Amino acid sequence: MSTFTTTKQLEDQRQIIHTNENIYEALKNRTADLAVVGLGYVGLPVALEFARHFSVLGFDINEKRVEMMNNSEDPSGELKRTAFDNKEIRFSWKEEQLAEAKFFVVAVPTPIDKQNQPDLRILKSATTSVAKALKKGDYVVFESTVYPGCTEEVCVPILEQISGLQFNVDFKVGYSPERINPGDKTNTVDKIVKIVSGSDDESLENIANVYRSIITAGIHCAPTIKVAEAAKIVENTQRDVNIALMNELSMIFEKMGVNTFDVLEAAGTKWNFLKFYPGLVGGHCIGVDPYYLINKAIRIGHNPILISAGRSVNDGMPAKIANKIINELKTRGQKVSTARVLVMGTTFKENVTDIRNSKAADIILELKKSCNDVTVVDSWANTGEMKDHYGIEMTEEATGIYDAIVVAVSHETYVNMETEEYLNLMTEDGFIMDVKGILKNKIESEDYFSL
Ligand SMILES: NC(=O)c1ccc[n+]([C@@H]2O[C@H](COP(=O)([O-])OP(=O)(O)OC[C@H]3O[C@@H](n4cnc5c(N)ncnc54)[C@H](O)[C@@H]3O)[C@@H](O)[C@H]2O)c1
Secondary structure, X not given: OOOOOOHHHHHHHHHOOOOOOXXXXXXXXXXXXXXXXXXXXXXXXXXXXXXXXXXXXXXXXOHHHHHHHHOOOOOOOOOOHHHHOOOOEEEEOOHHHHHHEEEEEXXXXXXXXXXXXXXXXXXXXXXXXXXXXXXXXXXXXEOOOOOOOHHHHHHHHHHHHHHOOOEOOOEEEEXXXXXXXXXXXXXXXXXXXXXEEEOOHHHHHHHHHHHHOOOOOOEEEOOOHHHHHHHHHHHHHHHHHHHHHHHHHHHHHHHHOOOXXXXXXXXXXXXXXXXXXXXXXXOOOOOOHHHHHHHHHHHOOOOOHHHHHHHHHHHOHHHHHHHHHHXXXXXXXXXXXXXXXXXXXXXXXXXXXXXXXXXXXXXXHHHHOOOOEEEEEOOOOOHHHHHHHHOOOOOOOOOOOEEEEEEOOOOHHHHOOOHHHHHHOEEEEEEEEEOOOOOOOOOOHHHEEEO
């Protein structure tokens, strides 16, 4: 297959209508290629799964990341080198190569801006790249998390305007949310039921068949694109609101001198009690997606009080935890500015390298406003990234003893540490703030705090 397609060739290809084989058969018979646009935590594993069955082009605008993938390295640090073995895949950052594909899967980030509003610039830019390559008979499936309606209201017009082609006549669109869980080696992409949707019956059938090739857990066909978009947002909003409830309970129980984890253990013995725990909600999914729903709800005339309150409770947790630590230092007669504080864990969740939207980082930044001696360790996080992203210096390991230890992330290494090892890091008057409750019942209660 050529690596460069001229405008004339692209125009010619746009005239081709595959009358004999549908898109799924074309992919299966290798008469059409599948392109995955955006090869991050979501896109790369999906692309590699597709590459077991189809001829795949992995496209990403980041040349450095593409170079790594060409060397069988996952830039996100989730996959082993062997994941690239025996796959029919080529990686490129050259936009013109997208013209080689007929089935596009878009998996680019959909973040929020500083005002917590959806920032669709990356999605629009990736859609523009696909639109330039779009031909008659092509399919575009979006996997990026968006608010209900975004695919048809924002992406389809870009595809139509730039390609000059007509939606549902010349090309079809679908939406299939990604439910991958970073750091989870059990529920890998193929083992999670995949929701699929299409812009009409024919596209739904083809898209379902394409995903059925790679998903062993099964396919759920949503009746419309909007339903599929909403399903993903609701999954994460439900988690966010429930964790917010637990966080609020933890504030109430703290005032009562009751341990929240003890309460939840007791309440959890009822068959229908939902097992949620207090904690930090960071990362680019649970702490972000509800804002997409909030934005859309407000624009259509509904003020989502509960969902907004959940966001505000969860976003406020880092400051609350930092204040608790500072107040405890004061209570113990420590001079806050010179007290030695150790923070263990900086990633947005346990056992991942991802530091984006890390609430552990927010605790550190809050502490640093009052404490001059904050040591930060995390063997998962990249030292350079922490410095660039948050201006936080990390050290390789804890040295000496500390007046306060904050276990902010429940990395396996911290869970497996002996209680003695924690105690050896603590001054006589020191205490531990165990954000995730991993040391519950292991440390003397007067030296121990959790949510
Ligand atoms: N990470 C998760 O656990 C997860 C889970 C479910 C859903 N999602 C959703 O999936 C989407 C992708 O998230 P992610 O975590 O994989 O993002 P990511 O940041 O890990 O990766 C995105 C990739 O897209 C590339 N990219 C950016 N702009 C591009 C463009 N215009 N064209 C081509 N490539 C481009 C980047 O270089 C990067 O390699 C988001 O909408 C996210 O909300 C993520």
